[in-house]
Structures are given as structure tokens and as C-alpha cells.
């Protein structure tokens with residue numbers, strides 16, 4: 001977006017390292033705030049203050065909105081986890097070394113927030129896990145192994161409840177979050193509630209009528225030893241079980257997008273997407289939209305892909321609602337931003353955590369198909385908790 005009177009951004013200058021410090025602290029100061037950084041670290045948004053709010057992504061966006069939809073229609077006890085979108089008072093965009101804002105007053109606002117906090121330490125006091133998860137996954141596998149089963153795939157989730165010594169601050173979480181590379185960094189804060197995600201997975205990026213999405217499904221660990229790491233990656237690429245898990249996602253996205261694009265790019269084989277603890281099968285998908293669809297229409301159309309829900313969708317979602325111990329809230333739901341010119345990026349809120357006062361909840365899920373093994377899926381979810389556990393760990397050290 002260019003700088004001019006009728007454009008959203010009215011202020012622009014070079015960004016300084018001091019700006020980040022102050023902007024991070026402003027995430028704590030404002031009762032409602034958000035942060036979004038893409039996985040290539042080429043675009044950052046900060047959003048502060050509440051002008052308007054919605055529970056789900058609105059159809060018509062007049063300026064710019066930030067927020068997240070809940071994974072499904074289940075009601076959560078925690079308010080934020082039922083979905084929250086807001087139009088901020090102040091938006092700051094950082095890209096290509098330039099800082100832009102919707103307010104010409106930005107420098108005086110930054111000057112008013114100069115006070116520096118020291119990093120506040122938190123300690124993990126207690127972790128409570130779901131003890132019967134393996135048993136429930138075993139039951140699910142038996143169900144899927146039955147040739148008469150109406151379900152082919154379910155992404156089954158679990159949660160860990162954590163008690164912390166102190167309340168987390170968004171600025172501290174962000175500092176630790178940005179140490180994790182090749183993933184999106186997302187924070188959504190309302191009052192005492194904070195949702196954080198270090199997700200590798202894009203649901204949708206839309207700009208000028210072009211759409212980009214991805215299938216991310218099929219997982220194996222990383223290894224410190226480069227030789228072993230390559231072996232793990234290669235066997236993932238050749239694993240029939242993982243290929244099936246992945247293909248469900250590619251087929252579903254392809255079918256949905258074929259109906260609404262004039263041109264669609266779907267590579268025939270997945271490649272590897274490597275994060276710190278895990279590597280995934282990854283198929284980037286892009287196309288040109290035929291109809292003038294809003295970002296909201298596209299999100300509603302694509303979410304949840306079989307990477308987070310399952311196949312067939314309706315039956316898998318029912319299974320999730322009945323057999324997961326607690327509603328997912330924002331876990332695995334779409335989270336991101338949308339602008340008035342129908343540009344937007346939404347990622348799925350996995351590798352994520354919800355914090356409220358001294359309580360935190362961590363989320364992880366794994367795609368279960370016929371032939372899956374419960375212990376292996378448990379180990380996979382344990383790895384998927386690690387980004388957020390490490391983030392909490394960072395906050396306990398100097």
C-alpha cells in the first residue's frame with residue numbers, strides 16, 4: 001500500500017532497532033493488541049487498541065482487521081478462545097526496512113512509550129497431561145482400520161495444562177517467539193488473555209486476485225546428525241502412510257480451488273518443510289481466483305483442511321468434538337489479518353499456546369489414518385508441544 005491521503009498508511013520512514021523495543025512494549029500497554037510476522041520475516045504487523053470488534057472475520061473490511069476464528073462451533077469457557085477480530089486504532093507495518101503507520105502521530109506515540117521493562121521470568125510449576133490419550137487414539141485407529149468405517153482420517157488433538165509462577169507478558173513472549181525460525185510468529189492479546197503461535201502452516205494468502213495456500217501434513221522428527229536427518233526426511237517422502245495422510249489434504253484443497261480459480265498450480269509431489277523439531281510433507285499451492293471472493297469466503301471455504309480436521313470433514317469434526325477432551329478454541333483455527341483491498345494472510349494456529357494469568361494451555365494434534373500407531377502419534381504430538389515449551393523455557397533464563 002502506498003502513502004497518500006486516501007490510503008490506509010499515512011506515515012512512513014526507515015525503521016530503527018529502537019522501534020522494535022518500544023513497539024514490543026506497546027503490546028503489553030494496550031488492552032487489545034496483535035502481532036503478525038510471516039515465515040520469511042519479510043513482513044511484520046503490530047496492531048494496538050480497539051476501535052471495533054467481531055467474533056468471526058467480518059465479510060466487509062473497511063480498513064484493516066486482525067484476529068482469529070475458533071476452530072469449530074464448540075463453546076469455550078475462555079472468551080478469547082471463541083474467536084476475536086478487531087479493528088485497531090494503530091497499525092504499524094514493517095517491511096523492506098521501512099516502517100509505515102495509519103497514524104501520522106506515530107513518533108509521538110512511540111515517544112510516550114519509551115520506558116523499558118526488564119524481562120520478567122516465568123517458571124513452569126506444574127504440567128498436567130491427558131493421561132488416556134493413547135487409549136483414545138487406539139480406539140480411533142481400530143475404528144479407521146475397520147473397512148466399514150465412514151471415516152478415513154481424523155486429526156486428533158491433545159492439550160497440556162501448565163501452571164506458571166507469574167503471568168506472561170506479550171512483549172516477553174514475543175522476544176522468545178522470534179528466536180524460532182522458518183515459522184510465522186503470531187500473538188493475539190485481549191485483556192489478560194494471550195494466544196501465541198509459531199505455526200509453519202499457511203491457510204491462505206490473497207493479494208490482487210491471486211491465492212496461495214499449502215498442504216502441510218505428514219510428520220517425522222529432525223535429528224542433530226545431518227546424515228540421520230536426511231534419512232528421516234527421505235523415509236518421510238517415501239512413507240505410504242504419510243503420503244496418504246498428505247494426499248487427503250492436497251486432494252481436498254485442489255477440489256475446492258478448482259471450482260473458483262482460472263489457473264491452479266498443484267505440484268504432483270510434496271517436498272520437505274523443515275522446522276526445528278519436526279519435518280513435514282509440504283505441497284505449496286497457488287492460483288488465480290476467477291470470482292471476486294472475499295478473504296472471508298476463502299477462509300470459510302478452505303477451513304478446516306484435512307490437515308487439521310479430517311476426511312470426510314463432517315464426520316471427522318464430529319469425532320473431534322466428541323472425543324477430544326476439551327474444545328480447541330483458537331488451536332488449529334485461522335489467525336491473521338485482512339485489509340480493505342481484500343489482501344490478507346491467515347495461518348492455522350498450531351504450535352500454539354493460550355495464556356491467562358498464571359495458567360497456560362498447550363496444543364498439539366496428529367493426523368490418524370488406518371495403519372497409524374498410537375505411541376508414534378503420541379511421540380509426534382510431544383515434539384509438536386516443543387516450540388511452546390521452549391518458548392516458556394527461554395523466559396526462565398537470562
Ligand SMILES: C=C(O[C@@H]1C=C(C(=O)O)C=C[C@H]1O)C(=O)O
Nearest residue numbers: 216218219307350364365366367
Ligand atoms: C495438528 C498439528 O499439525 C498438523 C498435522 C500434521 C500431521 O499430522 O502430520 C502436520 C502438520 C499440521 O498440519 C499440530 O501441530 O498440532
